[in-house]
Amino acid sequence: MTQVVNFHELNCDNGKTIAVITLNSPKSLNALSADMIELLYPKLKQWQTQENIAAIFLQGEGEKAFCAGGDIVHMYQAMKKLETQENSDGYSSEVIEYFTKEYQLDYLIHTFNKPFIVWGSGIVMGGGLGLMVGGSHRVVTESSRIAMPEINIGLYxxxxxxxxxxxxxxxxxxxxxxxGASINAADAKYCHLADYFVANDNKDAFIKLLTQLDWQESSKANHESLTNLLLSFEQDSASYLPDSxxxxxxxxxxxxxxxxxxxxxxxxxxxxxxxxxxxxxxxxxxxxxxxxxxxxxxxxxxxxxxxxxxxxxxxxxxxxxxxxxxxxxxxxxxxxxxxxxxxxxxxxxxxxxxxxxxxxxxxxxxxxxxxxxxxxxxx
Known part of the structure; x- marks a missing residue:
């Protein structure tokens, strides 16, 4: 069975390591499932305390989406199950558990103690934006399409x-x-959902240079090095930026x-x-x-x-x-x-x-x- 999240570590020139996470469910546009959350949270907690890990890089598998939202079909099935249960108080324990763990994961990303890069290309909606917005270095590309479209499904x-x-x-x-309006990369930067614009074609070159950065023990110094690297890529990508x-x-x-x-x-x-x-x-x-x-x-x-x-x-x-x-x-x-x-x-x-x-x-x-x-x- 294919793993819904892939983890691997990239060795850097100075002995440090970049931890790479790939949401691996391209057929569902990498919709954030309960299984994904169960894998992501403990791994991030582990990497947070691992001294050799300099930074996290989070991406989605495939060209179409980083993450198109939460696994709402599974939640629908959980809610429908309740309708046939006698003596139910109407609250779905499955739904509550899913959202509890999702919000714990989102909060962990917001408060992570190391540089946290999110490559937000393609569709980034709902639960996907929850993963992206907490990153310390949030990257959007010319294909980014971002929205909180919950009004269309009776959520918020x-x-x-x-x-x-x-x-x-x-x-x-x-x-x-x-x-629930959909926005592009320039909009995302304007409204503080993203920090940097990098053209999709520059992704491999960016990852390669990540491994060549002089990573330090200081998280502050590492944030600064990463920021400078992304700013240089942003300058090279400026001609691809759409209008806001x-x-x-x-x-x-x-x-x-x-x-x-x-x-x-x-x-x-x-x-x-x-x-x-x-x-x-x-x-x-x-x-x-x-x-x-x-x-x-x-x-x-x-x-x-x-x-x-x-x-x-x-x-x-x-x-x-x-x-x-x-x-x-x-x-x-x-x-x-x-x-x-x-x-x-x-x-x-x-x-x-x-x-x-x-x-x-x-x-x-x-x-x-x-x-x-x-x-x-x-x-």
Missing amino acids: PDVGGSYFLNRMPDSCGLFLGIT KLKEHKALINQVTSFDNLNDIVKSILTAECEDKWFNRAQKSLAHGSALSASIAYRQLQVGKSLSLADCFRMELNLSAKSGKFGEFVEGVRALLIDKDNSPQWHFDSVATVDNKVVDWFFESKWAKEEHPLVNLGL
């Missing part, structure tokens, strides 16, 4: 979205969070998101006149997506503004557990990936009709503070 922008969407310039985070749609439509995005309530924001986005296909796709995604998801995302970003990264993940685990119970998530996955009829029967027709009590319920913690599965995160 998780994997730390409460934290990183709030740290984007202007109103980019809110706009991307409620529309977020920059181009900055004024319009600020205008349509300038209201103090979600109903007016959604109305403004949907009625905005713009002949750009990228903006029009964002409008269609919002119109077709879950109004409940948009409402949760809006509240999530408001609450997340004042939270630490660990507290964001704790809030999101609660939201994910509730999403597994409520039914919007299972219906969204059914329509998009199971029956593929693309006609989800959402609970609410529009954000104006979303019951605030339902949104409140999502934000009421399922667990007492000391019983939360992520109670020790960040401690």
